Amino acid sequence: MVQFDKEASQTRDFFVARELTTIRAARPDPSLRKKALAQDDKTSVQKEVGMLFLKHVLLWGGIAMIATAAGILLYDLRREWQYRSATAAGGTAAAPHVRWRTSLALALLAWGPMLLAIGIVVVPSGMAGVLVSQTQGTLPGTLYPGAHLVVPFAETVALFDTRDQLFTTGALEDGSTGQAKKFEPLNVQAKEGLTLGLAITVRYRLDPKRLDYIQGNLPLPVEREIVPAVVASAWRELVPNYTVRDVFATKREEVRKRASGAITQKLAVDGIIVKEVMLRDIQLPPEYAKGLETLLLKEQENDQMGVQTEIQQKQVRISELEAEAVKAQQVKQAEGQAQVRVLQAKAEADAMQYTLPLKQKQIEQSKLEAEARKEATVKNAEAEAEAKVIDSKAETERRKLLATAEADRIRVTAAADAERMEKEGVILKQNPLLINKIVAERLSDKLQIMMVPADGKFFFANDVLRSMNMANRGSQAEEAEPK
Numbered sequence: 001m002v003q004f005d006k007e008a009s010q011t012r013d014f015f016v017a018r019e020l021t022t023i024r025a026a027r028p029d030p031s032l033r034k035k036a037l038a039q040d041d042k043t044s045v046q047k048e049v050g051m052l053f054l055k056h057v058l059l060w061g062g063i064a065m066i067a068t069a070a071g072i073l074l075y076d077l078r079r080e081w082q083y084r085s086a087t088a089a090g091g092t093a094a095a096p097h098v099r100w101r102t103s104l105a106l107a108l109l110a111w112g113p114m115l116l117a118i119g120i121v122v123v124p125s126g127m128a129g130v131l132v133s134q135t136q137g138t139l140p141g142t143l144y145p146g147a148h149l150v151v152p153f154a155e156t157v158a159l160f161d162t163r164d165q166l167f168t169t170g171a172l173e174d175g176s177t178g179q180a181k182k183f184e185p186l187n188v189q190a191k192e193g194l195t196l197g198l199a200i201t202v203r204y205r206l207d208p209k210r211l212d213y214i215q216g217n218l219p220l221p222v223e224r225e226i227v228p229a230v231v232a233s234a235w236r237e238l239v240p241n242y243t244v245r246d247v248f249a250t251k252r253e254e255v256r257k258r259a260s261g262a263i264t265q266k267l268a269v270d271g272i273i274v275k276e277v278m279l280r281d282i283q284l285p286p287e288y289a290k291g292l293e294t295l296l297l298k299e300q301e302n303d304q305m306g307v308q309t310e311i312q313q314k315q316v317r318i319s320e321l322e323a324e325a326v327k328a329q330q331v332k333q334a335e336g337q338a339q340v341r342v343l344q345a346k347a348e349a350d351a352m353q354y355t356l357p358l359k360q361k362q363i364e365q366s367k368l369e370a371e372a373r374k375e376a377t378v379k380n381a382e383a384e385a386e387a388k389v390i391d392s393k394a395e396t397e398r399r400k401l402l403a404t405a406e407a408d409r410i411r412v413t414a415a416a417d418a419e420r421m422e423k424e425g426v427i428l429k430q431n432p433l434l435i436n437k438i439v440a441e442r443l444s445d446k447l448q449i450m451m452v453p454a455d456g457k458f459f460f461a462n463d464v465l466r467s468m469n470m471a472n473r474g475s476q477a478e479e480a481e482p483k
Contacts, residue, residue, distance in 0.1 A: 170199025
């Protein structure tokens, strides 16, 4: 029992380890996966190159063996012909031996490598193949690009193009030449019974996994037998449900999507993968095109008028909004100014609480300064009054002193003049002729000649002396007055 439990635990551990290995293999590291894929691609390429090399070696080997067999046979036949010619001429020679068996053996052996070479089939890039047996029909499975082994003459490989292909109707622009390739448009009828020409392009490719089904069940080639019929059928079933206007303008994308879905669904059943369905152009009937052009012009005019109306409405709305904006701006400015005034008033009220004591101090200081200026003014006035009194007293004293000095001077001058006059009188009494000299000196610039009688008894001299005396006194009085 214990041994059975051990075996069971070992078995469980084995399966757990294998499950972990499977999980790790299912989710490998991306870098390791890339390396593994690169290694596999490299290995597959090497195998394909080896198979191609082997195929060519076998093929050319068989051809060389057939050529050798033919060369041996020709050589022996030439010798036989030479021998017969010599015998006919009368000569003697040994009869040659034609190696028929050797040549036949080489020829038969040559088919061996050639059959092996024929059994190596190369599927080109962008293609895929299906094995078709002469006895079993189409074999399941797909042969992808590379070298494959088949049974020569019993199996063949049907190749299919697995690259993207295009089915096109209508004119198609050729990018290489810049010219349009003309294809017949797909004619369908709309709901009104009018015929439309559709320029369609369907991009599709064959499903490589279902090539055996395509080979065994569908007519070939499918790009001519299946795709055009399915595409035309899908569009001709769908377009009659719409009007020409819907297909051309309003519901064009909806029609394209529905057609794409129908085509994709139908072709997917047959192993054809549809990648894209493009509705490139629509050819309208001439009468409808003219009517549509007129209608479009009217709609364009209507749209233009609508656009102008909308523009005018927007301009009116813009004017209203600008007026409202100006009004709101003015209201905001008034509110802002009111708030500023309130804040200023609050600030002034708050400031007054702090500035009132300062103002009171300033007023008290101004009062003190005024009292100080008053006292200083009074002091200055008293000082100026005292100074003026002192100045007046000093002026009075000065004038008194000047008057006293002038009186003293006058007295001294008068005394000096009297004494001088006395001395001059004495001198003149002693020398009467000096009078003429003095008169001449005094009146030298105003000298006049006067004729007097000889018996005048000195009246002229007495008059001159008297006038001189009076002149001296007048000049002394004038000098005393300014002093």
